[in-house]
Amino acid sequence: MAARKPSAKAASLPNVSAEELTTYYRDMLLIRRFEEKAGQLYGMGLIGGFCHLYIGQEAVVVGLEAAASEGDKRITSYRDHGHMLACGMDPNGVMAELTGREGGYSKGKGGSMHMFSKEKHFYGGHGIVGAQVPLGAGLAFADKYKGTDRVTFTYFGDGAANQGQVYETFNMAALWALPVIFVIENNQYAMGTAQKRSTSTPDLHTRGEAFGIPGEAVDGMDVLAVKAAGDKAVKHCRSGKGPYILEIKTYRYRGHSMSDPAKYRTREEVQKMREERDAIEHVREMLLQGGHATEDDLKAIDKEIKAIVNASADFARESPEPSLDELWTDIYAEEAV
Amino acid sequence: MATEVLMPALSPTMEEGTLAKWLIKEGDTVSAGDIMAEIETDKATMEFEAVDEGIVGKILIPEGTEGVRVNTPIAVLVEDGETVSDAAPAAPAQALAPADKAQSSEDQPAAGMSHPEPVKAITRAEAPWPAGTKTKQTTVREALRDAMAEEMRRDEDVFLMGEEVGEYQGAYKISQGLLDEFGARRVMDTPITEHGFTGIAVGAAFGGLRPIVEFMTFNFAMQAIDQIINSAAKTLYMSGGQMGAPMVFRGPNGAAARVGAQHSQDYAAWYAHIPGLKVVMPYSASDAKGLLKTAIRDPNPVIFLENEILYGKTFEVPEIEDYTVPFGKARVWREGSDVTIVSFGIGMTYALDAAEKLAKDGIEAEVIDLRTLRPIDYDTVIASVQKTNRCITVEEGFPVGAIGNHLSAVIMERAFDYLDAPVLNLTGKDVPMPYAANLEKHALLTTAEVIEAAKKVCYR
Ligand SMILES: Cc1ncc(C[n+]2csc(CCOP(=O)(O)OP(=O)(O)O)c2C)c(N)n1
Ligand SMILES: [Mg+2]
Numbered sequence: 001m002a003a004r005k006p007s008a009k010a011a012s013l014p015n016v017s018a019e020e021l022t023t024y025y026r027d028m029l030l031i032r033r034f035e036e037k038a039g040q041l042y043g044m045g046l047i048g049g050f051c052h053l054y055i056g057q058e059a060v061v062v063g064l065e066a067a068a069s070e071g072d073k074r075i076t077s078y079r080d081h082g083h084m085l086a087c088g089m090d091p092n093g094v095m096a097e098l099t100g101r102e103g104g105y106s107k108g109k110g111g112s113m114h115m116f117s118k119e120k121h122f123y124g125g126h127g128i129v130g131a132q133v134p135l136g137a138g139l140a141f142a143d144k145y146k147g148t149d150r151v152t153f154t155y156f157g158d159g160a161a162n163q164g165q166v167y168e169t170f171n172m173a174a175l176w177a178l179p180v181i182f183v184i185e186n187n188q189y190a191m192g193t194a195q196k197r198s199t200s201t202p203d204l205h206t207r208g209e210a211f212g213i214p215g216e217a218v219d220g221m222d223v224l225a226v227k228a229a230g231d232k233a234v235k236h237c238r239s240g241k242g243p244y245i246l247e248i249k250t251y252r253y254r255g256h257s258m259s260d261p262a263k264y265r266t267r268e269e270v271q272k273m274r275e276e277r278d279a280i281e282h283v284r285e286m287l288l289q290g291g292h293a294t295e296d297d298l299k300a301i302d303k304e305i306k307a308i309v310n311a312s313a314d315f316a317r318e319s320p321e322p323s324l325d326e327l328w329t330d331i332y333a334e335e336a337v
Numbered sequence: 338m339a340t341e342v343l344m345p346a347l348s349p350t351m352e353e354g355t356l357a358k359w360l361i362k363e364g365d366t367v368s369a370g371d372i373m374a375e376i377e378t379d380k381a382t383m384e385f386e387a388v389d390e391g392i393v394g395k396i397l398i399p400e401g402t403e404g405v406r407v408n409t410p411i412a413v414l415v416e417d418g419e420t421v422s423d424a425a426p427a428a429p430a431q432a433l434a435p436a437d438k439a440q441s442s443e444d445q446p447a448a449g450m451s452h453p454e455p456v457k458a459i460t461r462a463e464a465p466w467p468a469g470t471k472t473k474q475t476t477v478r479e480a481l482r483d484a485m486a487e488e489m490r491r492d493e494d495v496f497l498m499g500e501e502v503g504e505y506q507g508a509y510k511i512s513q514g515l516l517d518e519f520g521a522r523r524v525m526d527t528p529i530t531e532h533g534f535t536g537i538a539v540g541a542a543f544g545g546l547r548p549i550v551e552f553m554t555f556n557f558a559m560q561a562i563d564q565i566i567n568s569a570a571k572t573l574y575m576s577g578g579q580m581g582a583p584m585v586f587r588g589p590n591g592a593a594a595r596v597g598a599q600h601s602q603d604y605a606a607w608y609a610h611i612p613g614l615k616v617v618m619p620y621s622a623s624d625a626k627g628l629l630k631t632a633i634r635d636p637n638p639v640i641f642l643e644n645e646i647l648y649g650k651t652f653e654v655p656e657i658e659d660y661t662v663p664f665g666k667a668r669v670w671r672e673g674s675d676v677t678i679v680s681f682g683i684g685m686t687y688a689l690d691a692a693e694k695l696a697k698d699g700i701e702a703e704v705i706d707l708r709t710l711r712p713i714d715y716d717t718v719i720a721s722v723q724k725t726n727r728c729i730t731v732e733e734g735f736p737v738g739a740i741g742n743h744l745s746a747v748i749m750e751r752a753f754d755y756l757d758a759p760v761l762n763l764t765g766k767d768v769p770m771p772y773a774a775n776l777e778k779h780a781l782l783t784t785a786e787v788i789e790a791a792k793k794v795c796y797r
Contacts, residue, residue, distance in 0.1 A: 073544070075540075104577075105576075105577065105579075106575055106576050106577035106579070107577035107578075108577075109574055109575060109577050110575040110576060110577065114575035114576070115576075116572075116575070116576035116577075116579050116580055117579070118579050118580055123540075123543050123544075123580070124572070124575075124576070125575075126568070127567075128563055128567050128568075131536065131563060131564065131567060131568055133536070134532070134533050134534075134535070134536020134537045134539075134540060134564065135536050135537075135539055135540035135543065135564075135568060136540060137536070137537050137540060138536060138537040138538060138539060138540015138541040138542070138543065138544065139540045139541070139543060139544040140540075141537055141540065141541045141544070141546075142540070142541045142543075142544025142545055142546045143544065145496070145522070145541070145546060146545070146546075164532065165532045165533050165536060168528075168530040168532055168533025168534070168536075169533050169536065169537065171528060171530065171533070172527065172528065172530065172533055172534065172537060175528070329578065330573050330574045330576075330577060330578040331573070331574055331612050331613055332573070332613070332615070332637050333573055333578070333581050333583070333636040333637055334636070335636055336583060336636045337573070337578060337579065337580060337581055337636065
């Protein structure tokens with residue numbers, strides 16, 4: 001990556017061990033390389049339809065997953081590949097779903113936008129902008145009803161933040177003190193609409209004020225800042241104080257989906273973010289300058305990630321298409337699933 | 338001059354009520370606005386105010402009387418110095434109900450609505466419960482409540498949420514007593530926020546609970562249609578069978594009476610269109626109970642379409658412990674060899690009423706209640722058509738894309754050679770529901786139309 005000014009924070013590591021930082025580096029890199037590969041497979045015609053890449057936003061899910069505990073739930077939109085990898089879902093199963101194969105998480109029946117893993121408490125993958133917001137509050141409702149202390153991370157975009165059901169949900173989540181963290185991934189664009197063209201007031205973290213929901217803005221290009229904010233939000237929710245809003249300022253480098261001509265922003269704007277604010281590069285510097293890792297160590301990680309991603313692409317290509325019988329299965333459940 | 342005070346109609350569908358309490362006594366002077374009585378409708382207990390002034394000459398109906406028909410004189414007001422006997426009761430000044438609600442004759446249906454009374458099946462084809470089973474006279478309303486209460490006792494994960502379901506005891510009094518028994522954790526009042534609370538309920542179902550969502554009426558479920566279709570119905574498929582939404586969406590559906598276009602629509606065909614949903618539309622109280630219990634246990638999202646006019650109707654419900662009715666099994670209410678009438682929900686009132694009248698003209702109709710629209714019991718319909726060679730379908734919804742259209746297609750495919758006449762689809766008219774009493778009556782189905790269609794396919 002191009003020259004980036006060393007940041008003052010890089011040398012010393014606040015509240016984080018070198019090991020943790022290395023894990024963040026690895027997890028973010030996995031998402032980036034996975035998404036680059038998905039873009040490649042899309043170009044080859046192996047992935048169809050809509051495919052929304054997460055490149056640029058990796059620190060958001062990696063930071064928040066670091067704040068989560070076993071049994072916590074997560075739910076998001078169609079821009080979901082990063083969330084799945086970050087919560088430990090198998091890259092093979094994710095990539096094979098992208099190619100619409102039997103080995104995919106939904107047996108090829110969901111696609112890029114609709115994947116789930118009960119085992120990893122990942123509740124999708126939702127294609128209707130904003131619909132996951134009440135669903136996430138409902139997951140939190142179920143946990144509260146059952147008396148567990150789990151929390152649900154409910155992710156949505158700056159565009160989704162204008163949907164009415166978000167505010168219906170804020171009201172009930174606050175009224176019923178649901179353990180839900182609303183994570184607004186503000187990447188500044190909803191498709192081609194810059195946030196200032198769609199949003200009367202830019203500060204999305206204040207949108208809970210009318211409902212008494214605390215919120216804060218977070219630098220989403222700094223994984224440690226995200227982790228710290230996540231810890232705070234989790235603590236709030238887990239202690240029974242109700243919902244919390246994190247507006248995480250981030251940026252997507254690629255188009256909205258694969259077919260986005262990106263006429264709504266300049267190449268320079270994207271380039272500047274990549275060069276000056278890239279979250280992975282930031283961690284890389286911290287590791288190197290603090291003497292926590294050598295170039296060789298990081299190369300080894302790169303290699304390891306590349307191998308995982310290539311294997312997932314191979315798996316996704318080789319896994320057979322679902323059998324035609326699958327057309328008619330999973331429409332109705334015979335018994336509780 | 339004496340004035341009769343009449344039993345008021347206090348809701349769009351009220352036909353009778355209980356005179357719970359008199360707050361005045363004979364000899365009292367009342368003026369307009371004074372509260373005279375408490376009247377219990379099928380929905381709530383309401384205070385009844387005087388609209389005229391006078392002296393209470395006589396109380397005609399003692400307090401505690403149940404089943405007082407709307408427009409029955411309940412008291413007489415006299416002027417100062419007058420007595421009841423010398424005052425010949427004049428025009429009912431206190432009639433709150435429109436004049437046309439007063440009479441009820443064969444072709445002029447009961448107060449406040451254009452729907453015929455449910456009729457008893459004349460020739461019941463197959464007893465839906467074992468012969469000799471004790472039954473209890475139960476309203477559809479009570480049956481629905483009983484079903485929910487039984488299932489909530491059985492499964493801790495079942496809970497009810499919706500507007501006014503708790504403290505208010507249900508906008509239509511369906512959830513009466515549930516808050517007392519199960520508490521606010523399991524009987525949750527929501528804000529007026531259909532899209533939001535439906536989404537929350539679907540999420541709770543993903544998370545392992547079994548929500549019952551009550552829509553105050555299905556008209557308001559339009560606000561939540563995205564969560565019902567896109568989230569609840571499709572997730573099992575999209576997740577390759579990993580997770581789904583085991584839940585019930587229930588509430589009154591279809592025309593009530595005189596509430597206009599936005600509150601009078603039958604959504605049966607809309608929901609029946611969607612793979613991933615199950616759709617139930619009961620007619621009788623026993624089916625309301627048995628099918629709702631089945632719906633709550635079903636591991637899929639179930640749309641349960643009730644009807645406000647049927648809520649207050651009484652039917653026999655078997656006193657069988659844990660009475661359930663399976664989905665996908667039609668009920669033959671009446672056997673006949675001349676024509677098959679297929680209906681469901683409130684449509685059954687017209688179908689059965691027509692069948693009874695057709696019998697007087699020597700036409701024996703077989704009347705089938707589909708009970709569930711997804712799955713549909715095609716076999717029972719086809720077998721009947723193969724016997725009668727004629728079929729008409731009866732439903733309240735709009736004509737384009739009606740359930741009857743679909744059945745016609747299936748009958749054409751599977752029993753074409755058996756048909757002696759085209760299948761006719763009777764539906765509501767292709768217009769938004771008008772308010773005016775006469776127009777509403779014309780917009781709705783009538784028994785006369787069913788009779789006419791049956792005669793037409795019999796070439797009579
Ligand atoms: C209800 C609905 N309206 C419109 C769309 C089409 N659409 C898909 S993504 C999108 C933009 C959403 O932007 P944002 O919420 O900021 O999320 P991001 O794509 O930036 O992650 C739109 C308009 C949709 N899927 N659902
Ligand atoms: Mg956005």
